[in-house]
Amino acid sequence: MSQSFAAPPDTDAPLVALRDVSVRFGTQTVLEEIDLALRPGRILTLLGPNGAGKSTLARVILGIVTPHQGQVTRRPGLRIGYMPQRIKLDDSLPLTADGFLALGSAGATRERRNALARVGVAHLRRRAVQQLSGGEMQRVLLARALLRKPDLLVLDEPAQGVDVAGQDALYGLLAEVRDEFGCGILLISHDLHLVMAATDDVICLHRHICCSGTPDVVSRDPAFRDMFPGHTATNLALYTHEHDHEHDLQGNIDCAGHHHDH
Known part of the structure:
Protein backbone atom coordinates (compact mmCIF):
# COMPACT_ATOMS: atom_id res chain seq x y z
CA MET A 1 0.00 0.00 0.00
CA ILE A 80 -2.97 38.73 7.32
CA GLY A 81 -3.29 41.80 9.52
CA TYR A 82 -4.86 44.79 7.77
CA MET A 83 -4.57 48.43 8.80
CA PRO A 84 -7.03 50.58 6.85
CA GLN A 85 -6.32 54.07 5.60
CA ARG A 86 -8.89 55.52 7.95
CA ILE A 87 -11.79 54.34 10.03
CA LYS A 88 -14.97 56.28 10.68
CA LEU A 89 -16.39 55.99 14.18
CA ASP A 90 -19.58 57.58 15.47
CA ASP A 91 -18.59 60.48 17.70
CA SER A 92 -21.42 59.63 20.06
CA LEU A 93 -20.24 56.04 20.55
CA PRO A 94 -18.58 55.62 23.97
CA LEU A 95 -15.63 53.50 22.93
CA THR A 96 -12.21 53.23 24.51
CA ALA A 97 -9.06 52.10 22.70
CA ASP A 98 -9.33 48.74 24.49
CA GLY A 99 -13.00 48.46 23.58
CA PHE A 100 -12.15 49.21 19.96
CA LEU A 101 -9.61 46.37 19.94
CA ALA A 102 -12.20 44.04 21.47
CA LEU A 103 -14.57 44.64 18.56
CA GLY A 104 -14.27 41.65 16.29
CA SER A 105 -11.30 40.27 18.21
CA ALA A 106 -11.17 37.05 20.18
CA GLY A 107 -8.05 38.25 21.96
CA ALA A 108 -8.00 38.16 25.76
CA THR A 109 -7.69 41.37 27.78
CA ARG A 110 -4.02 40.61 28.40
CA GLU A 111 -3.36 40.18 24.68
CA ARG A 112 -5.01 43.51 23.89
CA ARG A 113 -2.99 45.20 26.62
CA ASN A 114 0.22 43.63 25.29
CA ALA A 115 -0.59 44.73 21.74
CA LEU A 116 -1.11 48.33 22.84
CA ALA A 117 2.11 48.20 24.85
CA ARG A 118 4.02 46.82 21.86
CA VAL A 119 3.09 49.85 19.77
CA GLY A 120 3.79 52.26 22.60
CA VAL A 121 0.29 53.34 23.61
CA ALA A 122 -0.49 51.19 26.66
CA HIS A 123 -1.29 54.38 28.56
CA LEU A 124 -4.15 55.09 26.15
CA ARG A 125 -5.99 51.87 26.88
CA ARG A 126 -8.95 53.57 28.57
CA ARG A 127 -8.88 56.74 26.46
CA ALA A 128 -11.89 57.39 24.22
CA VAL A 129 -10.92 56.81 20.61
CA GLN A 130 -12.45 60.18 19.68
CA GLN A 131 -9.81 61.86 21.85
CA LEU A 132 -6.85 60.19 20.15
CA SER A 133 -4.54 62.13 17.84
CA GLY A 134 -3.94 60.90 14.30
CA GLY A 135 -0.67 59.25 15.30
CA GLU A 136 -2.18 57.65 18.39
CA MET A 137 -5.10 56.22 16.40
CA GLN A 138 -2.72 54.80 13.80
CA ARG A 139 -0.88 52.96 16.56
CA VAL A 140 -4.15 51.57 17.92
CA LEU A 141 -5.03 50.37 14.41
CA LEU A 142 -1.61 48.74 14.19
CA ALA A 143 -2.18 47.06 17.56
CA ARG A 144 -5.46 45.66 16.21
CA ALA A 145 -3.66 44.26 13.16
CA LEU A 146 -0.98 42.67 15.38
CA LEU A 147 -3.63 40.86 17.44
CA ARG A 148 -4.04 38.52 14.46
CA LYS A 149 -0.40 37.43 14.87
Whole structure:
Protein backbone atom coordinates (compact mmCIF):
# COMPACT_ATOMS: atom_id res chain seq x y z
CA MET A 1 0.00 0.00 0.00
CA SER A 2 1.39 3.37 -0.96
CA GLN A 3 1.57 6.07 1.67
CA SER A 4 1.32 9.81 1.20
CA PHE A 5 2.86 12.44 3.42
CA ALA A 6 2.17 16.14 3.70
CA ALA A 7 5.05 18.16 2.37
CA PRO A 8 6.75 20.40 4.93
CA PRO A 9 6.05 24.11 4.47
CA ASP A 10 8.49 25.94 2.24
CA THR A 11 9.78 28.71 4.48
CA ASP A 12 11.42 30.41 1.48
CA ALA A 13 8.17 30.57 -0.49
CA PRO A 14 6.51 33.98 -0.87
CA LEU A 15 3.68 34.80 1.50
CA VAL A 16 1.66 36.01 -1.49
CA ALA A 17 2.67 35.88 -5.14
CA LEU A 18 0.90 37.51 -8.09
CA ARG A 19 1.60 36.41 -11.63
CA ASP A 20 0.27 38.23 -14.71
CA VAL A 21 -2.63 39.67 -12.69
CA SER A 22 -5.04 42.07 -14.38
CA VAL A 23 -8.24 43.59 -13.03
CA ARG A 24 -11.07 45.24 -14.95
CA PHE A 25 -14.12 47.03 -13.60
CA GLY A 26 -16.57 47.06 -16.47
CA THR A 27 -14.63 48.30 -19.49
CA GLN A 28 -11.92 50.01 -17.40
CA THR A 29 -8.63 48.24 -16.85
CA VAL A 30 -7.48 49.09 -13.33
CA LEU A 31 -4.46 46.76 -13.06
CA GLU A 32 -2.49 45.26 -15.92
CA GLU A 33 -0.09 42.28 -15.92
CA ILE A 34 1.11 42.60 -12.32
CA ASP A 35 3.91 40.34 -11.09
CA LEU A 36 5.05 40.64 -7.49
CA ALA A 37 6.00 38.57 -4.45
CA LEU A 38 5.61 39.46 -0.78
CA ARG A 39 8.22 37.73 1.35
CA PRO A 40 8.72 37.17 5.09
CA GLY A 41 10.88 39.76 6.80
CA ARG A 42 10.71 42.26 3.93
CA ILE A 43 8.99 45.65 3.76
CA LEU A 44 7.58 46.36 0.30
CA THR A 45 6.20 49.82 -0.44
CA LEU A 46 3.68 50.43 -3.19
CA LEU A 47 3.98 53.99 -4.53
CA GLY A 48 1.81 55.74 -7.07
CA PRO A 49 -0.52 58.69 -7.65
CA ASN A 50 -4.21 58.67 -6.82
CA GLY A 51 -6.06 56.38 -9.23
CA ALA A 52 -2.98 54.25 -9.90
CA GLY A 53 -4.67 51.08 -8.63
CA LYS A 54 -2.85 50.80 -5.28
CA SER A 55 -5.92 50.05 -3.17
CA THR A 56 -7.26 47.61 -5.78
CA LEU A 57 -3.95 45.76 -5.73
CA ALA A 58 -4.14 45.59 -1.94
CA ARG A 59 -7.66 44.14 -2.19
CA VAL A 60 -6.39 41.49 -4.62
CA ILE A 61 -3.68 40.55 -2.11
CA LEU A 62 -6.25 40.47 0.71
CA GLY A 63 -8.54 38.22 -1.38
CA ILE A 64 -11.34 40.79 -1.58
CA VAL A 65 -11.03 41.36 -5.34
CA THR A 66 -10.69 38.46 -7.79
CA PRO A 67 -8.60 39.29 -10.87
CA HIS A 68 -10.08 38.55 -14.28
CA GLN A 69 -6.65 37.37 -15.45
CA GLY A 70 -3.61 35.85 -13.78
CA GLN A 71 -2.86 33.84 -10.68
CA VAL A 72 -2.67 34.70 -6.98
CA THR A 73 -0.88 32.21 -4.72
CA ARG A 74 -0.98 32.44 -0.93
CA ARG A 75 1.04 30.43 1.55
CA PRO A 76 -1.24 27.83 3.22
CA GLY A 77 -2.55 29.05 6.58
CA LEU A 78 -1.46 32.63 5.85
CA ARG A 79 -2.59 35.13 8.49
CA ILE A 80 -2.97 38.73 7.32
CA GLY A 81 -3.29 41.80 9.52
CA TYR A 82 -4.86 44.79 7.77
CA MET A 83 -4.57 48.43 8.80
CA PRO A 84 -7.03 50.58 6.85
CA GLN A 85 -6.32 54.07 5.60
CA ARG A 86 -8.89 55.52 7.95
CA ILE A 87 -11.79 54.34 10.03
CA LYS A 88 -14.97 56.28 10.68
CA LEU A 89 -16.39 55.99 14.18
CA ASP A 90 -19.58 57.58 15.47
CA ASP A 91 -18.59 60.48 17.70
CA SER A 92 -21.42 59.63 20.06
CA LEU A 93 -20.24 56.04 20.55
CA PRO A 94 -18.58 55.62 23.97
CA LEU A 95 -15.63 53.50 22.93
CA THR A 96 -12.21 53.23 24.51
CA ALA A 97 -9.06 52.10 22.70
CA ASP A 98 -9.33 48.74 24.49
CA GLY A 99 -13.00 48.46 23.58
CA PHE A 100 -12.15 49.21 19.96
CA LEU A 101 -9.61 46.37 19.94
CA ALA A 102 -12.20 44.04 21.47
CA LEU A 103 -14.57 44.64 18.56
CA GLY A 104 -14.27 41.65 16.29
CA SER A 105 -11.30 40.27 18.21
CA ALA A 106 -11.17 37.05 20.18
CA GLY A 107 -8.05 38.25 21.96
CA ALA A 108 -8.00 38.16 25.76
CA THR A 109 -7.69 41.37 27.78
CA ARG A 110 -4.02 40.61 28.40
CA GLU A 111 -3.36 40.18 24.68
CA ARG A 112 -5.01 43.51 23.89
CA ARG A 113 -2.99 45.20 26.62
CA ASN A 114 0.22 43.63 25.29
CA ALA A 115 -0.59 44.73 21.74
CA LEU A 116 -1.11 48.33 22.84
CA ALA A 117 2.11 48.20 24.85
CA ARG A 118 4.02 46.82 21.86
CA VAL A 119 3.09 49.85 19.77
CA GLY A 120 3.79 52.26 22.60
CA VAL A 121 0.29 53.34 23.61
CA ALA A 122 -0.49 51.19 26.66
CA HIS A 123 -1.29 54.38 28.56
CA LEU A 124 -4.15 55.09 26.15
CA ARG A 125 -5.99 51.87 26.88
CA ARG A 126 -8.95 53.57 28.57
CA ARG A 127 -8.88 56.74 26.46
CA ALA A 128 -11.89 57.39 24.22
CA VAL A 129 -10.92 56.81 20.61
CA GLN A 130 -12.45 60.18 19.68
CA GLN A 131 -9.81 61.86 21.85
CA LEU A 132 -6.85 60.19 20.15
CA SER A 133 -4.54 62.13 17.84
CA GLY A 134 -3.94 60.90 14.30
CA GLY A 135 -0.67 59.25 15.30
CA GLU A 136 -2.18 57.65 18.39
CA MET A 137 -5.10 56.22 16.40
CA GLN A 138 -2.72 54.80 13.80
CA ARG A 139 -0.88 52.96 16.56
CA VAL A 140 -4.15 51.57 17.92
CA LEU A 141 -5.03 50.37 14.41
CA LEU A 142 -1.61 48.74 14.19
CA ALA A 143 -2.18 47.06 17.56
CA ARG A 144 -5.46 45.66 16.21
CA ALA A 145 -3.66 44.26 13.16
CA LEU A 146 -0.98 42.67 15.38
CA LEU A 147 -3.63 40.86 17.44
CA ARG A 148 -4.04 38.52 14.46
CA LYS A 149 -0.40 37.43 14.87
CA PRO A 150 0.01 38.09 11.17
CA ASP A 151 2.48 36.58 8.73
CA LEU A 152 1.75 39.59 6.52
CA LEU A 153 0.82 43.15 7.49
CA VAL A 154 -0.98 45.27 4.88
CA LEU A 155 -1.07 48.98 5.71
CA ASP A 156 -2.97 51.45 3.54
CA GLU A 157 -1.52 54.97 3.89
CA PRO A 158 -0.47 54.37 7.52
CA ALA A 159 1.04 57.83 7.97
CA GLN A 160 -1.98 59.82 6.75
CA GLY A 161 -2.92 62.51 9.24
CA VAL A 162 0.34 62.05 11.18
CA ASP A 163 2.98 64.79 11.51
CA VAL A 164 6.53 64.21 10.26
CA ALA A 165 7.91 63.27 13.67
CA GLY A 166 5.02 60.84 14.14
CA GLN A 167 5.61 59.35 10.69
CA ASP A 168 9.27 58.79 11.47
CA ALA A 169 8.36 57.05 14.74
CA LEU A 170 5.67 54.95 13.04
CA TYR A 171 7.97 53.71 10.27
CA GLY A 172 10.63 52.92 12.88
CA LEU A 173 8.03 50.93 14.80
CA LEU A 174 7.10 48.97 11.67
CA ALA A 175 10.75 48.01 11.17
CA GLU A 176 10.87 46.82 14.79
CA VAL A 177 7.70 44.75 14.29
CA ARG A 178 9.17 43.20 11.13
CA ASP A 179 12.40 42.34 12.95
CA GLU A 180 10.61 40.96 16.00
CA PHE A 181 7.93 38.88 14.31
CA GLY A 182 9.58 38.14 10.96
CA CYS A 183 6.41 39.12 9.12
CA GLY A 184 6.24 40.60 5.67
CA ILE A 185 4.88 44.15 5.38
CA LEU A 186 3.13 45.82 2.45
CA LEU A 187 2.96 49.60 2.73
CA ILE A 188 0.67 51.56 0.40
CA SER A 189 1.71 55.18 0.21
CA HIS A 190 2.15 58.29 -1.88
CA ASP A 191 4.60 59.81 0.63
CA LEU A 192 8.25 59.66 -0.33
CA HIS A 193 10.99 60.87 1.97
CA LEU A 194 10.46 58.85 5.13
CA VAL A 195 8.87 55.82 3.50
CA MET A 196 11.77 55.46 1.05
CA ALA A 197 14.14 55.33 3.99
CA ALA A 198 11.95 52.81 5.84
CA THR A 199 11.39 50.20 3.12
CA ASP A 200 13.41 47.31 1.67
CA ASP A 201 11.75 47.26 -1.75
CA VAL A 202 9.62 49.66 -3.80
CA ILE A 203 7.10 49.20 -6.59
CA CYS A 204 5.94 52.24 -8.57
CA LEU A 205 2.45 51.57 -9.87
CA HIS A 206 0.35 53.28 -12.51
CA ARG A 207 -2.05 50.49 -13.46
CA HIS A 208 1.01 48.44 -14.34
CA ILE A 209 4.38 48.22 -12.60
CA CYS A 210 6.46 51.10 -13.94
CA CYS A 211 9.60 50.22 -11.99
CA SER A 212 10.63 48.16 -8.98
CA GLY A 213 13.65 47.42 -6.84
CA THR A 214 15.47 48.82 -3.85
CA PRO A 215 14.88 52.48 -2.91
CA ASP A 216 18.26 53.68 -4.15
CA VAL A 217 17.69 52.05 -7.57
CA VAL A 218 14.08 53.18 -7.97
CA SER A 219 14.82 56.77 -6.97
CA ARG A 220 17.09 57.07 -10.05
CA ASP A 221 14.63 55.42 -12.43
CA PRO A 222 13.20 57.73 -15.14
CA ALA A 223 9.70 56.35 -14.45
CA PHE A 224 10.01 57.35 -10.79
CA ARG A 225 11.19 60.83 -11.72
CA ASP A 226 8.27 61.21 -14.13
CA MET A 227 5.83 60.10 -11.46
CA PHE A 228 7.32 62.30 -8.73
CA PRO A 229 8.90 65.34 -10.43
CA GLY A 230 11.61 67.07 -8.45
CA HIS A 231 12.38 64.08 -6.24
CA THR A 232 15.83 62.69 -6.98
CA ALA A 233 18.13 60.21 -5.30
CA THR A 234 20.02 63.15 -3.83
CA ASN A 235 17.17 65.09 -2.31
CA LEU A 236 15.51 61.89 -1.11
CA ALA A 237 18.80 61.12 0.64
CA LEU A 238 18.51 57.76 -0.44
CA TYR A 239 17.29 53.26 -7.84
CA THR A 240 18.49 52.18 -12.49
CA HIS A 241 16.38 50.10 -14.77
CA GLU A 242 15.49 50.33 -18.40
CA HIS A 243 12.06 51.87 -18.87
CA ASP A 244 10.88 52.36 -22.41
CA HIS A 245 7.60 54.16 -21.94
CA GLU A 246 5.80 57.09 -20.39
CA HIS A 247 2.21 57.85 -19.42
CA ASP A 248 0.04 60.37 -21.14
CA LEU A 249 -2.38 62.63 -19.27
CA GLN A 250 -5.01 59.87 -19.18
CA GLY A 251 -2.54 57.39 -17.73
CA ASN A 252 -2.21 55.41 -20.94
CA ILE A 253 1.16 53.92 -21.77
CA ASP A 254 3.14 55.74 -24.44
CA CYS A 255 6.25 53.99 -25.76
CA ALA A 256 8.24 56.40 -27.89
CA GLY A 257 4.95 57.94 -28.95
CA HIS A 258 3.15 54.62 -29.46
CA HIS A 259 0.61 52.90 -27.20
CA HIS A 260 1.01 49.22 -26.66
CA ASP A 261 -0.19 46.41 -24.44
CA HIS A 262 2.17 46.23 -21.49
